[in-house]
């Protein structure tokens with residue numbers, strides 16, 4: 001019989017932390033805590049394999065499951081000294097989801113399962129608390145009818161007509177009638193009446209009675225959790241986070257302990273260190289006399305765990321440290337033990353039942369990029385982790401967040417916040433406010449920058465939260481779902497901003513009597529929790545010394561070099577600041593776009609519409625000083641680091657002017673009439689320019705274009721050397737598919753080299769001659785190409801275009817649908833298709849290095865800055881990746897992580913890959 005059910009509790013467990021794939025994160029960590037002797041209510045985990053089986057077999061369980069669950073219930077009963085469904089000493093259970101990778105709030109939970117007309121009496125006797133018992137019962141009916149009887153069976157009620165909302169209305173009506181303001185004002189008698197009203201409502205609305213059988217309730221809960229794996233918000237979250245659909249969730253059934261049994265009971269959520277800043281302080285929130293859902297749902301604003309972490313919003317509230325000092329000390333000890341054991345920051349949930357502490361959950365906590373960096377560096381100092389561990393602790397996306405903007409402090413001091421809330425997600429964000437997740441998605445689709453403003457946090461808003469620049473809520477604490485999710489994404493987020501009077505229906509928010517409507521601009525400082533009216537200036541996060549130290553670790557452990565794609569000396573400088581080790585792609589044609597491009601562009605245009613070689617040479621002569629100036633300045637900035645200069649690539653007709661005046665000016669400079677110019681321009685027209693007269697084909701047909709560029713490169717080099725500077729140029733030929741193209745161009749290069757040497761009176765000028773590999777035929781014939789090319793640089797933009805046969809300029813019409821339908825896992829122009837295009841790359845490297853063992857290989861397509869693609873480049877033995885300046889630190893980190901994984905043998909490293917220095 002397969003082991004589908006794993007028990008835990010009473011100081012031991014069947015599972016352990018390493019079994020996340022099978023037990024889900026929650027189940028595996030509950031088992032681990034039980035094994036560590038930490039007080040965990042007993043229970044059992046139904047494995048993720050059951051979930052996969054369930055979906056593979058028309059939502060049926062494996063035959064033996066029922067028996068296994070029965071045995072596990074017996075075990076749990078023995079440990080807890082109570083019996084499920086028993087009239088005198090009943091045991092209640094919670095039924096919760098638990099995926100391999102945490103999906104906070106995205107799936108369902110049912111609490112208090114096992115309460116029936118029979119067990120109610122026993123619970124009252126046992127707890128001597130009638131009010132508590134009926135309160136637990138009304139919570140069960142509310143949750144169960146919503147999750148199991150409505151959502152899990154696919155009932156989709158109209159807005160405001162869901163069973164839960166209707167039951168909430170009943171409760172509110174009773175409170176109103178009795179003149180109560182709080183739920184806690186309801187007496188035992190009131191609740192007794194209320195549950196009867198609830199039962200009638202459930203029968204009326206859902207057409208079925210509320211089940212009075214504990215076993216039926218249990219299986220209902222289990223089924224609902226499995227069902228919620230395929231609920232809308234879970235699917236959305238998985239898509240955003242890249243969690244595979246076939247992982248499935250586990251189900252955890254665990255004995256209930258109650259934080260709502262009076263003033264010696266409480267519940268809380270905590271982080272072993274501050275998840276927003278990384279500060280080494282125990283950080284959390286708690287509520288006296290409450291159940292866990294009250295904290296995470298953001299319904300009541302919770303109190304701080306201790307004195308040291310109080311803030312503006314909660315400084316008047318009693319901390320757990322003061323209110324229950326002994327229990328706090330016990331919790332703090334568990335915190336230390338858990339951190340020592342897991343060697344990481346953990347996110348924990350606890351309940352105190354009548355003074356007794358129980359741990360309900362622990363998992364590695366989500367954190368901001370800043371916190372990840374600070375914690376990693378602290379933990380190295382504390383000798384909790386190694387430098388290599390530290391490198392693995394910051395994800396490349398978090399690195400991106402660290403490089404992201406914050407509000408310009410000089411602008412911030414000049415103004416005051418209109419409101420203050422809890423700093424739940426870091427950095428700054430400004431944008432137009434919207435009040436619904438759908439609007440956020442829609443406005444963002446139209447290219448607007450929006451801030452999503454909500455009354456309270458709701459996991460159903462996940463798509464809108466993603467689309468927004470920042471999130472602002474009126475209620476909720478630091479551990480509310482929105483805060484957790486935003487932090488996981490490194491998104492600017494402020495929660496619990498109680499000064500806001502938000503009217504979602506009217507799309508208006510009032511603060512201090514002032515109105516802000518949909519579309520108005522606000523700015524958020526998510527690191528402090530401050531909200532500002534209007535748009536404040538942003539700046540990039542300043543260089544932090546810990547970041548510099550962290551990057552030293554990164555560089556120590558990586559073997560792959562990181563270069564940049566830069567076309568101007570300014571970009572080159574920026575990239576050097578970010579740690580670039582050379583330029584992997586200098587696109588010559590970019591000097592004809594944007595700033596200061598008028599003069600060189602005019603010469604280029606003259607060259608393009610020239611009719612004879614003589615005319616063209618004259619135009620090229622005029623163009624030469626501009627090309628040389630840019631190349632020389634860039635080579636100089638790079639100060640001896642390699643600079644790959646690519647010969648002119650794009651189809652020339654792109655540069656023919658469209659405006660009448662420009663055309664007239666051009667015609668005049670060539671001494672021709674407008675009709676003649678039109679004729680020449682027309683003759684340049686191509687049906688498929690991307691596969692037309694571009695790249696090396698230009699150099700083959702007009703050798704003088706290549707000559708001019710090579711002369712500019714070599715003269716710049718000669719002059720810089722004579723000025724005592726260091727230079728390392730690499731001449732790169734684009735769009736090559738056949739070695740003879742390269743041979744043809746090499747003759748020109750060699751001739752120009754000889755001429756330049758004579759001009760400067762030197763014997764030789766050092767340069768490398770290589771090619772881009774961006775056409776499948778080039779990858780396949782790489783063995784021959786390497787006879788001439790001294791280096792390869794993979795142009796994966798074109799290689800993806802030509803490998804898939806997808807026009808890179810026209811993918812908008814179909815690639816999103818391919819991703820949506822899961823025909824492709826991602827847009828292959830963003831994330832390298834390792835299976836197909838990657839195979840071409842590997843073939844090219846293998847064949848190229850067979851011919852020329854010291855062949856230098858890099859990548860300069862957009863993928864060179866994408867973390868998973870960088871990992872691939874490491875594994876196939878490239879020497880370097882090249883990416884835009886801002887992505888250089890991300891690529892450095894991704895390269896270091898790939899190297900560390902490789903060492904640990906975790907990566908799927910290709911055997912025998914040799915990297916040539």
Ligand code: PEP
Pocket residue numbers: 585587649774794795796797798799860861862
């Ligand atoms: C490429 O094709 O990957 C490349 C870097 O060149 P470009 O994007 O300029 O075509």
Ligand code: MG
Pocket residue numbers: 734774795797798
């Ligand atoms: Mg290309």
